Amino acid sequence: MKARASRSRRPALFPTSTSATRQLRKDFRLFMKPFDIVIVGGGGAGLYAAMEAMKTNPGLNIAVLSKIYPNRSHTSAAQGGANAALANKAKDDTVEMHIFDTIKGSDYLADQDAVEVLCSEAPKIIRELDNMGTPWSRMDDKTIAQRPFGGAGRPRCCYCADKTGHTILQTLYEQCLRKGVFFFNEYFALELSVDGSRSRGLIAMNIKTGKVEAFPAKTVIFATGGYAKMYWNRSSNAAGNTGDGQAIAYRAGIPLKDMEFVQFHPTGLRKSGLLVTEGARGEGGYLVNAEGERFMKRYAPEKMELGPRDLVSRSLETEILEGRGFDSPAGKYLHLDLRHLGADIIKSRLPQIREMCMYFEGVDPIDEPVPVRPTAHYSMGGIDTDNFGRTIIEGVYAAGECGCVSVHGANRLGGNSLLDILVFGRITGRAAAEEASQFNPSAIPASEVDEKEHELRSFMQPRGHYERYGTLREDLGHTLGANVGIFREASKIKQGIADVESLRERFGHVRVFDTGDVYNTNLLQVLELKNMLDLAETVAEGALVREESRGSHTRTDFPTRDDEKWHKHTIYTYDGGRPKLTYKPVTMGRYELQERTY
Amino acid sequence: MSDSTIQHHEESRDVTFRVHRFNPQVDSKPYFDDYTIKLEKGITVLRALNYIKEHVDSTLTFRAFCQAGICGSCAMRINNMSKLACTTQVWDELDKAREPGVIKIEPLRNLPHIKDLVVEMDPVVGKMKKYSNWVDSRMPEEQWGKKEFLVSEEEFQIYDKATDCILCASCVSECTILRAHKEYVSPVVLLRSYRMNADSRDGIHDQRLAGLVQDHGVWDCTHCYRCQETCVKNIPIMDAIHGIREDAIERRGTKDTSGARHAEAFMDDIEKKGRLVEATLPIRTNGLAWTLKNLLPMAVKMIIKRRTPPPPPLVKASKGIQSLRKEMKEMASHVTKDHEKKSGE
Numbered sequence: 001m002k003a004r005a006s007r008s009r010r011p012a013l014f015p016t017s018t019s020a021t022r023q024l025r026k027d028f029r030l031f032m033k034p035f036d037i038v039i040v041g042g043g044g045a046g047l048y049a050a051m052e053a054m055k056t057n058p059g060l061n062i063a064v065l066s067k068i069y070p071n072r073s074h075t076s077a078a079q080g081g082a083n084a085a086l087a088n089k090a091k092d093d094t095v096e097m098h099i100f101d102t103i104k105g106s107d108y109l110a111d112q113d114a115v116e117v118l119c120s121e122a123p124k125i126i127r128e129l130d131n132m133g134t135p136w137s138r139m140d141d142k143t144i145a146q147r148p149f150g151g152a153g154r155p156r157c158c159y160c161a162d163k164t165g166h167t168i169l170q171t172l173y174e175q176c177l178r179k180g181v182f183f184f185n186e187y188f189a190l191e192l193s194v195d196g197s198r199s200r201g202l203i204a205m206n207i208k209t210g211k212v213e214a215f216p217a218k219t220v221i222f223a224t225g226g227y228a229k230m231y232w233n234r235s236s237n238a239a240g241n242t243g244d245g246q247a248i249a250y251r252a253g254i255p256l257k258d259m260e261f262v263q264f265h266p267t268g269l270r271k272s273g274l275l276v277t278e279g280a281r282g283e284g285g286y287l288v289n290a291e292g293e294r295f296m297k298r299y300a301p302e303k304m305e306l307g308p309r310d311l312v313s314r315s316l317e318t319e320i321l322e323g324r325g326f327d328s329p330a331g332k333y334l335h336l337d338l339r340h341l342g343a344d345i346i347k348s349r350l351p352q353i354r355e356m357c358m359y360f361e362g363v364d365p366i367d368e369p370v371p372v373r374p375t376a377h378y379s380m381g382g383i384d385t386d387n388f389g390r391t392i393i394e395g396v397y398a399a400g401e402c403g404c405v406s407v408h409g410a411n412r413l414g415g416n417s418l419l420d421i422l423v424f425g426r427i428t429g430r431a432a433a434e435e436a437s438q439f440n441p442s443a444i445p446a447s448e449v450d451e452k453e454h455e456l457r458s459f460m461q462p463r464g465h466y467e468r469y470g471t472l473r474e475d476l477g478h479t480l481g482a483n484v485g486i487f488r489e490a491s492k493i494k495q496g497i498a499d500v501e502s503l504r505e506r507f508g509h510v511r512v513f514d515t516g517d518v519y520n521t522n523l524l525q526v527l528e529l530k531n532m533l534d535l536a537e538t539v540a541e542g543a544l545v546r547e548e549s550r551g552s553h554t555r556t557d558f559p560t561r562d563d564e565k566w567h568k569h570t571i572y573t574y575d576g577g578r579p580k581l582t583y584k585p586v587t588m589g590r591y592e593l594q595e596r597t598y
Numbered sequence: 599m600s601d602s603t604i605q606h607h608e609e610s611r612d613v614t615f616r617v618h619r620f621n622p623q624v625d626s627k628p629y630f631d632d633y634t635i636k637l638e639k640g641i642t643v644l645r646a647l648n649y650i651k652e653h654v655d656s657t658l659t660f661r662a663f664c665q666a667g668i669c670g671s672c673a674m675r676i677n678n679m680s681k682l683a684c685t686t687q688v689w690d691e692l693d694k695a696r697e698p699g700v701i702k703i704e705p706l707r708n709l710p711h712i713k714d715l716v717v718e719m720d721p722v723v724g725k726m727k728k729y730s731n732w733v734d735s736r737m738p739e740e741q742w743g744k745k746e747f748l749v750s751e752e753e754f755q756i757y758d759k760a761t762d763c764i765l766c767a768s769c770v771s772e773c774t775i776l777r778a779h780k781e782y783v784s785p786v787v788l789l790r791s792y793r794m795n796a797d798s799r800d801g802i803h804d805q806r807l808a809g810l811v812q813d814h815g816v817w818d819c820t821h822c823y824r825c826q827e828t829c830v831k832n833i834p835i836m837d838a839i840h841g842i843r844e845d846a847i848e849r850r851g852t853k854d855t856s857g858a859r860h861a862e863a864f865m866d867d868i869e870k871k872g873r874l875v876e877a878t879l880p881i882r883t884n885g886l887a888w889t890l891k892n893l894l895p896m897a898v899k900m901i902i903k904r905r906t907p908p909p910p911p912l913v914k915a916s917k918g919i920q921s922l923r924k925e926m927k928e929m930a931s932h933v934t935k936d937h938e939k940k941s942g943e
Contacts, residue, residue, distance in 0.1 A: 055739065068661075069719055071765050072669040086746075128743035133733025133799055135754060135761050142748035160761070166668060167761050174732035177723070185720075208712060238664040271640070274666045352668070359667060359685045362640065470652025513656040516623050519713040522656045 034216035034443075036060040036436035037429075038202050039223060040189045040245055042070025044165070044421035045400025046223035047172035049429030050181045056433035063215065064176070065187040065204055067240060067524070071173045074225050074238040075421065078165025079277035079352060080149060081157040082418035084122035088139060089146040093154040095120050102416060103591050105151045105308050106409025107551035107561065109258070109569070112589030114387050114405040118416070121423045126158050129422070134171040135160050148282050149415045151308035151598070157415040162277050162352045165418055187213075188524055189244060190452050192220065192252040193444045198394040199252075200441045203452050207524065210517030212453040214444040219395045219432040222249055222383060223425065226401040228262055230532040230539070231376035232477025234485070236268050236275040240528065245402040247531035249383045250538070254391045256572045257404040257584070259381035259535065260542030263412055263552045264486050266312040268375025270333040272360050276353055276372060278414040280338060281305040283349055287316070288335040288369065289324040300598045307598045310411040310552045313374040317486045320373065328371070335369035342366075374486060378417060380408045380552065381539075384571060384584075389428030395439060399428040406569065409586075410551020459512040459526055466511035469526045476503055476529075476536060484543050489557045493544040500536045507533055538572045538579045545581055546570065563593050610638045611699075613688055615646065617658065618704040619714055628711075631655070632700075637688055643701070644672050644683035660715035670766030673830070674715050675704040680768035682830045706771035708780070722767055725783060729809050731790040736801040747799045760793035760838060762831040769825035769835060781814040785825035785835050788816060792838035795845065807846055816842045817857025856883045869926060872916030876907035 037053050039046045042064050050064050064070065087093040098119040103110050130136055130144060137145040137160050149157040160167045176183075186207040193200040193214070201217035227243025229235050250256050266287070267276040281287070287305050289295045299315040300307035307315075316334055319325055325332035338346055343366045346354055350365070357363045357370050382404035389397040389405075397403075400421035407420055476499075483496030507530065514522035548562035549555050567586055572579040612634055620628035633650045644662055651658050660683070663671040667685040674683055677694045683703075691701045709717040735742070769785040776782050783791075791810055795803050810816045816839060825835045843858075852858040863882040867874050880889040900906045916922075 068663055068669075068671060069723075069765075072663050072671050074664060074669070076668050076764070077664055077666060124743040127746045130746045131735050131737050131742040131799070133735065133794075133797060135757060135797075136749075138749055138751045138754050140751070142750050144746055161758070163668075163762065166764070170761065170763075171733070174726075177727050178730070178732040178734065183723075238666075238669065240663050272665070355685075356666060359687075360642075468652060468656070470648075514659070516621055516657070516713075518621065518623055519659050519716050521659050521661075522651075 033061075034201060034218055034441055035063050036217070037062045037219050037221060037432050038215050038217035039064045039221045040066075040202065041073070041223035041225060041400075041402065042066035042068075042173075042183065042185075043073035043223060043225055043400065044075035044169060044172060044418065045402070045425035045428070046070070046073075046221065047169070047176050048422055048425030049221050049223060049399055049432065050176055051172065051179060052426045052429035053433035053436075054179045054181060056430050057437065060433055060436060061182070063182050063184055063217075065184045065189060065202070065215070067186060067188045067207065067244070069185050070176075070183060071169060073169060074241055075169040075418070076166040077236075077238065077275070078168075078418050079162040079275070080279045080282070081147065081159030081164045081415050082122075082126060082168070082422065083149065083152065083156050083413070083415035084126040084158055084419065085119065085154075085156050086123050086126060086144060086146065086158065088143045090154040090156070093156050095122070097153050098122065098156060100591060101152050102407065102413055103409075104594070104596055105411055105413040105416075106407075107411055107596055108563075108567065108591075108593050109261075109409030109550060109586060110407050111405065111587035112591060113587050114407045116589065117387055117427070118407045118419060118423050121426075122419055125419070125422045125426065129168060129171060132171055132175050135167050137161060147279065148306060149413070150278050150281070150303075150306045150312070151413040152415070157279075157282065159279065161348075162279055162350050168418060168422070188527065189224070189248055190527070191448070192248055192393075192396065193448055194252050194393060195442050197392075198439075198441065199396045200444045203444065203449055205456070207519055210520055212449050212456065214446075214449050216441060216444050217395075218436045218439050218441055219397065221389070221397040221399060221428055221432055222246075222402050223398070223400045223421075223428075224402045226379035226382070227532065227535050227539075228376045228379045230476060230536050231262070231480050231485075232473055234268075234273055234477060234481040235376040236265055236273050237377070242528040242532045243379070243402075243535045244528065244531050245398065246383055247534045249391065249396065249398065250534060250572070250574050252393065253574060254393055254396060255384045256535075256538055257381055257384035257569050258406060258410075258542070259379075259538040259572060260546055260570065261380035261408075261410050261552050262376055262539065263309055263378040263380060264313040264317075264374040265309060265377035266316050266374050267336050267370075267372040268377070269356070269361050270328065270371040270373055271330045273375040274356060274360055275375065275377065276336060276356070276370060277350070278309070280336060280350055280353055283338075283345060284341055286337045286340070287312070288337050289319050290326050290334075291324055293324075295319050295324070303598045308411060309377075309414060310554075311598060313486055313552075314554060316372075316374050321487075325373075326371065331373065333371040333373045336372045337369040338365040339367070339369065376481070376485075378412055380404065380406070380410065380412055381542075384569075387427070388431040389424055390431065395435065395441065397428045397432050399424045410553060456523060456527075459510065459523060460515045461511075463509060463511055465509055467506050467509040469510050469529050472503055472506055472510065473525075473529050473532075476500070476532060479503075480536060480539070484540050486554060488543050488553070488555050490544065490555075493540055497537070497540045497544065500533065500540055504533050504537075541579050541581065542570045542572065561596075567593065610636060613637050613646070613692065614700045615650065616700050616702045617715070619658075620711065621657075621713055631658075633658075639689050641688050642684055643676055643686045643688055643691065643703070646688055647683060647703075659713050667830070668764060670764035673706055673766035673768045673771070675702075675706060675771065677702055678704075680706055680771040680828050682766060682768075685830065706767055708770050708773060708776040709767065717767075719767065721780070722765065722770060722784065722786060725787045726790065729783060729787050729791050730802060730806050731787060731794060733794055733797055733800045734802040735799055737799075749798060753796070753798055757793040757796045759833050760789055760796075762833055763789055763793075764831060766830055768828045768830055772824040772828040774822050774824055775818050775820060779814060779818070782818050783810065783815050785819075785839070788819070788842060789833065789835050789838045792841050795842065804849065807842070807849060810842055811846050811850060811854040811858070813855070815855070816846065817855045859883050869923060870915065871913055872919040872922055873913060875910050875913045878910055
């Protein structure tokens with residue numbers, strides 16, 4: 001099936017970039033000029049970056065690499081919506097209020113200049129998505145509908161039922177197809193090739209052929225999403241959210257930032273950890289303990305169920321720890337009660353949630369309360385970038401959950417993650433497009449590719465004593481959940497670090513049983529596990545060092561926020577296999593440090 | 599189903615997964631492997647496969663990503679029906695198994711096979727590109743981001759369900775036309791085309807429609823409803839296909855393809871006689887020249903075998919045709935009223 005040359009409105013000034021020549025370039029890229037931009041990851045941030053780069057300079061050769069088909073990316077799982085002070089619903093909403101809510105939500109760890117960019121770009125980006133076809137839910141006056149969300153002072157979360165991320169991702173993918181962006185689907189990124197302080201491009205494996213290939217590139221954008229899957233069974237994330245981009249960048253010498261901050265979402269389904277959107281509470285759902293009490297009134301009397309996520313998660317965990325949870329073989333849990341909303345609202349506004357509850361828990365929220373407990377959900381930390389997505393290595397960018405600008409600080413507000421990937425995806429795409437026309441990188445040495453190929457092969461060698469990656473993966477999730485979870489304390493975290501250390505040692509014995517080249521998912525999952533192990537160390541180390549409680553990071557042995565000592569970002573640099581910690585000040589602005597109450 | 603649930607009420611049992619295996623580097627042809635594992639009730643097929651991959655046979659290959667029914671990666675044929683492994687309960691499948699306790703798992707059909715349960719998805723993406731499955735905004739790109747379009751909730755409702763599509767390709771796998779013609783547009787692309795055409799923000803409605811009425815386009819569908827039946831998101835795909843057809847006749851008349859003319863000839867016959875005038879049907883659908891060229895030999899054979907349909911004058915109008923006509927007229931007036939109502943809003 002040959003695709004017809006895609007129509008585009010690109011001016012004919014750039015004959016080097018016709019569909020046919022790009023196809024040629026795709027086939028014989030090793031012998032040709034480097035790509036202008038290689039984007040790793042085809043989620044919201046990656047696709048927006050690709051589209052914006054295409055718009056900035058239609059003559060650029062842009063490749064989007066993704067280990068899955070881009071339309072499968074985890075952006076699709078974002079249900080709730082994206083915040084923007086459109087003031088469609090609450091006429092008195094302003095960008096300033098959005099900025100303040102975000103900074104307060106971050107427990108003042110967010111860089112205020114970055115938050116200002118995020119929130120002031122928000123209305124524009126939501127309208128832009130509308131202009132390119134995202135099916136937003138509408139209000140009676142035909143404008144984009146908005147609903148209340150946790151930690152926000154006004155209802156400013158724009159949504160499409162409970163499939164917001166899905167529809168945004170589809171729209172961006174469709175627009176990228178329209179613009180003729182080149183997709184390298186099912187390529188797994190392995191390594192960044194660095195020449196001094198400048199990148200030469202990327203080395204990746206073609207999953208369908210097993211071949212290790214070089215992608216010489218003037219600029220590389222990492223947009224690979226988060227790393228919260230390291231909590232494995234106690235995570236709401238997709239199986240592939242293993243922090244590949246962060247791990248590659250980290251090993252290439254790019255610092256990571258604020259890795260200890262992992263957000264736990266209050267309402268994961270009991271058995272699978274899958275997420276019940278905050279929208280369910282936004283629509284008016286109650287959280288109830290085994291005594292039938294709406295316990296949030298004791299923790300956030302004003303906002304109740306719509307407090308910020310870290311607070312609500314801690315409240316749930318406390319209820320469970322203090323014995324007011326329900327008991328089941330799959331663990332203790334609480335109830336999210338939607339029954340009072342009525343069948344109509346559940347069916348029209350939360351259809352996916354209803355479906356999920358029925359598939360994975362066997363519970364219909366119209367008739368029964370939903371069993372929930374907190375689940376690892378979002379990684380605030382990531383690759384350290386400036387406000388344009390740039391990292392310390394020239395030509396390397398990061399955007400979205402993969403990067404850390406930082407706009408979420410110690411705790412992200414619901415509805416700000418989609419916004420983050422869109423706004424910073426776009427900014428990064430434009431920045432990379434502008435830079436790409438200025439540089440010409442040196443070629444990636446063939447030896448680097450061979451070395452990588454050899455490394456992959458070595459996993460397949462038969463060994464006397466071997467480990468299965470599946471067991472290691474589960475153990476990693478277990479130890480992180482128990483020791484570096486919602487409530488942390490020094491002795492537990494030290495246990496966690498020791499466990500991760502021993503898991504890294506056991507990883508040396510992992511054997512890949514599938515020795516074939518074609519679509520070797522066995523090898524892939526082992527490589528993903530390696531990335532998770534590298535990052536898990538930074539998460540645990542950071543959690544141990546930060547002796548305070550801030551946002552999602554709660555130390556029972558240091559229960560208060562310590563602005564004097566810890567109002568700063570943690571920076572991790574790869575140093576001989578171990579993270580070296582340094583610090584970076586938080587950029588302040590209009591808003592002074594305040595106590596954070598809801 | 600209630601009977602069989604009683605049959606499988608036990609909390610845990612041995613289940614055999616009969617999985618389609620094929621590694622192009624080693625195997626000359628596909629075969630089936632049986633994996634028997636002990637499972638607890640409430641487990642999904644995907645989790646069972648994950649268990650097999652992690653603990654029994656790591657070479658078993660399938661796609662999976664979100665595990666929550668929203669990414670569409672893990673579509674496969676389970677007991678001869680395409681569906682998502684992650685949202686399918688093993689116990690439900692046990693009820694449908696032909697051989698007791700054995701669940702058959704195969705890759706999707708109608709797409710090139712890569713390995714075990716993995717198929718090539720590029721053809722679907724290629725068709726999405728071919729049929730412009732995107733909103734080509736009426737607003738020039740330079741003006742994007744300044745103003746939102748005003749869209750009514752009623753319009754949103756028209757394509758709301760269609761935007762649920764996660765491109766899992768279950769409908770592609772079950773489509774009976776694709777089995778015969780790989781070039782056929784495919785249900786998913788029709789669904790998405792319908793969604794784009796219904797969007798008032800889109801500016802290439804006519805152009806997209808012109809592509810859809812070509813050969814291997816919307817008129818090739820035989821209304822078998824398999825796509826709708828198999829859709830993992832319960833999207834009424836056939837409604838979308840009918841929607842495109844109605845739209846095509848309304849905007850372009852019946853000149854485009856034999857499919858449209860065929861439909862019109864049927865309509866004529868039913869109105870006039872209440873039954874088909876088969877002898878002239880090919881002429882009205884494909885023209886006289888085509889019929890003489892392609893159907894004359896068959897017609898001769900039919901005459902020899904005395905299997906010819908009655909000549910047109912002998913096809914008598916059915917009894918009660920008057921009331922049928924009346925009913926049809928009424929129906930037509932209802933439809934026009936509905937249309938008027940819609941456009942009035």
